[in-house]
Amino acid sequence: MTSPLDPKRINRLIFGVYFEDDIYERFCLKFPRAMRLFWWRMDPVFRRRNLLFIHVPRAAGMSIARALGAAGTRHYSARYFATIDPKWFAAVPSFAVVRDPVDRFISGYSYMRAAGAEGVHMAAVFADQTRHIDSVDAWLDYLEGRDIFDLDFVARPQSWFVTDTDGKVMVKKLFILGEDDAALAEYLKPQGIGTIPHVNRSRRQKLELTAEQRRRVEKIYAADFALIESLRAQRAKAPGNFAAE
Secondary structure, X not given: OOOOOOHHHHHHHHHOOOOHHHHHHHHHHHOOOHHHHHHHHOOHHHHHHOOEEEOOOOOOHHHHHHHHOOOXXXXXXXXXXXXXXXXXXXXXXXXXXXXXXXXXHHHHHHHHHOOEEOOEEOOHHHHHHHOOOOOHHHHHHHHOOOOHHHOOHHHOOHHHXXXXXXXOEOOOEEEEOOOOHHHHHHHHHHHOXXXXXXXXXXXXXXXXXXXXXXHXXXXXXXXXXXXXXXXHHHHHHOOOOXXXX
């Protein structure tokens, strides 16, 4: 059981959210003009490289952040960056890597069951909340109906990280993990990045979802399925086009 003095519990008591990142996310929604005063909270690596990477958890995000030299444990949305420095955000190249929603769900489930992954521990407050979960159905029960800010980052929809409040993609380039890997490697070459290290590896559970479980996953992550479907349709129509539309 986490201590009442756990920083995330204190955040929850004062700000209504667990993660420090989410405090700023909420302020961006409520006080967008004032948040421009926080332009300095941009990771200096992004300014130096003149490239913004939006880290979607369980989609090789930690590996890419590590290769770029960025702080891989931060999970700010594109909305956050667009709010604290709108001119910079509009001017620079930006990209994110997303993943097949079912594959990511299984990866997230594995992460939850292990209370973390290689070199990374799940936040204690969420480890406590999910300690009782011992099946996919129990995990789905936990996810259904919860507010975004009540979920660990690994369980949040991918679309939450890369779209605006109306669901429009804000990131300039989107790559699908396992499908666009060669294109991603080519995209990162000018940054002096060769092989991307595989870090934050989780012990993947060997499981196949039942038809009913898949239906529930599709409902919870409907926006992610729509996003991936649109990207695949775009690739089929114009191979090599990775611009987000």
